[in-house]
Amino acid sequence: MMLRAFVGACLLSTSVLVQSALAGDARSMQIIVSKSEQTLSLYEDGALIATSKVSTGKPGHETPSGIFSILDKKKYHESNIYSAAPMPFMQRLTWSGIALHEGRVPNYPASHGCIRLPAKFATSLYGMTARGVHVIVSNDDVTLQTINHPNLLQPSGKPKDVLMLSDVELRPANFDSSLKLVEVAVNQTTSAIKPKVVREAEGSPLRILITRRGDREKIMDVQRLLTAIGFDAGVPDGHAGEMTVSAINGFKRWKSLKTTGPLLTDSFVDALYASAGADAAPNGQIMVRQDFKPLLEAPIHIKEPQIALGTHFFEVIDMDREHGKAQWNGLTLDNYLPASAKKRLGIETEDTTGAYDQLSAVLDRIEIPADVRRQLEAALTTGSSITVSDLSHGQETGDGTDFITITRDRS
CATH class of the missing domain: 2.40.440.10 (L,D-transpeptidase catalytic domain-like)
Known part of the structure; x- marks a missing residue:
C-alpha cells in the first residue's frame, strides 16, 4: 500500500x-x-x-x-x-x-x-x-468510509466466462425538462440483442448503476407480456411505436379500461401482469459497463419505493479472490430532487441526512436476482464500483464513458 x-x-x-x-x-x-x-x-x-x-x-x-x-x-x-x-x-x-x-x-x-x-x-x-x-x-x-454489508458483491473464486449483453448502443430517452437531463438510457437495436461471452482476462473493473426503472424499461416488459398472451406488440425494444400502442389499446378494450389518457396506467399494468400470470412489475434496474461500454442490464427490486434512495457510491479498494472477500468503501452525496421529479418517481419521503448509516440502509433495500449476482461476482475486480441513485445517469453518459451521475446542489 x-x-x-x-x-x-x-x-x-x-x-x-x-x-x-x-x-x-x-x-x-x-x-x-x-x-x-x-x-x-x-x-x-x-x-x-x-x-x-x-x-x-x-x-x-x-x-x-x-x-x-x-x-x-x-x-x-x-x-x-x-x-x-x-x-x-x-x-x-x-x-x-x-x-x-x-x-x-x-x-x-x-x-x-x-x-x-x-x-x-x-x-x-x-x-x-x-x-x-x-x-x-x-x-x-465528504469522506470515504469502510462499508461491510451482505448485499455488497463478493468475488466468487476463480474468474469464469461471464454471459453478458454486447453490441448495446446507448441513446437518450425520456427527457425531463425540469432537470435538464436525460433520465434513462435505452438500447437502440434493430434486432434481438445477442449475448456473448466476455472474459475477465484483463480484469477491467465493472461500473454498476442501480436506479429506478423508467418508461423505457416498463414498455419493454409490457411488450413482452402482451406478445406472450397473443397481442402483437412488436420487438421488445422499449419504444412505444404504432404496433405497441395498438396492442396496449387492444388489451385495454378487452379489459374495459380507458384508452384515453396516459398510456401506462397502474390499472393497465396490474391487469396485464395478472392476465400473463406474472409477478408484480419490478421497480428497479441494474446497468453494467466495462471498459467504457455497456455490458448488461436487468430488472431488480427496490424495497419501500416511496422512500428516496438518495445518491451513494461504493467501490472495491482491495480484493482477495481466493478467499472470496472484497473490501468496499463508500460515501453519500447530497442530491436535490425537485418536486416534479419526486412526483414522477412516486417518492413521498426523503431520508433524513445523517440520521443513521445511509450506506447500509440503502443496501438493505436492494434485491439483485441471484443469476445476475453470480455473473457480476465472477467478474468483480479491484476498482469495480456501484452507484445507487433515484435518477438514472444523464446525457454525459455515452460512447467512451463510465456512468456519469450528475448531482444537484441545494440552492
Whole structure:
C-alpha cells in the first residue's frame, strides 16, 4: 500500500509530491473534490495519501457535482471552448469540457467549470492516475468510509466466462425538462440483442448503476407480456411505436379500461401482469459497463419505493479472490430532487441526512436476482464500483464513458 507512512497526517501540503514511480495499478485510487473547501483529496487503497488546493468553477460557470471517472489524459491540451486556452496535464471527466488540469489556483472558485490544480501537484497526479479512476465532486466536504454489508458483491473464486449483453448502443430517452437531463438510457437495436461471452482476462473493473426503472424499461416488459398472451406488440425494444400502442389499446378494450389518457396506467399494468400470470412489475434496474461500454442490464427490486434512495457510491479498494472477500468503501452525496421529479418517481419521503448509516440502509433495500449476482461476482475486480441513485445517469453518459451521475446542489 503506497505511502502508508502519510496516513494520519490528514491534510498534506501540495509540496508533498507522490512519486509517479509508485503508481502501479491505479484501480484502487479515488479522487474527491470539495467545492466548498476548494480542496482535492487523493485516496489509494482507502487511505488518504495527498491533498491539494484547487480552483473550481466560478458563478455562471460552475463545476458540476457528481460521480465521474477519468476518460482521457493529455500532457498538453488546448481548450476547444475558450480560445485555445492551455490546459497542461489535462485529465478529462466529461466529453462536454470538464477536466482536471494545471492552472491558476487563487484559493477561490475562478475557472470556467474545470478543476484547476497547482503546477507541481498536477504533474504528480497525472503520473499516478489512469483512465477509469473515479473522481467524486461534491459541494460539501465528504469522506470515504469502510462499508461491510451482505448485499455488497463478493468475488466468487476463480474468474469464469461471464454471459453478458454486447453490441448495446446507448441513446437518450425520456427527457425531463425540469432537470435538464436525460433520465434513462435505452438500447437502440434493430434486432434481438445477442449475448456473448466476455472474459475477465484483463480484469477491467465493472461500473454498476442501480436506479429506478423508467418508461423505457416498463414498455419493454409490457411488450413482452402482451406478445406472450397473443397481442402483437412488436420487438421488445422499449419504444412505444404504432404496433405497441395498438396492442396496449387492444388489451385495454378487452379489459374495459380507458384508452384515453396516459398510456401506462397502474390499472393497465396490474391487469396485464395478472392476465400473463406474472409477478408484480419490478421497480428497479441494474446497468453494467466495462471498459467504457455497456455490458448488461436487468430488472431488480427496490424495497419501500416511496422512500428516496438518495445518491451513494461504493467501490472495491482491495480484493482477495481466493478467499472470496472484497473490501468496499463508500460515501453519500447530497442530491436535490425537485418536486416534479419526486412526483414522477412516486417518492413521498426523503431520508433524513445523517440520521443513521445511509450506506447500509440503502443496501438493505436492494434485491439483485441471484443469476445476475453470480455473473457480476465472477467478474468483480479491484476498482469495480456501484452507484445507487433515484435518477438514472444523464446525457454525459455515452460512447467512451463510465456512468456519469450528475448531482444537484441545494440552492
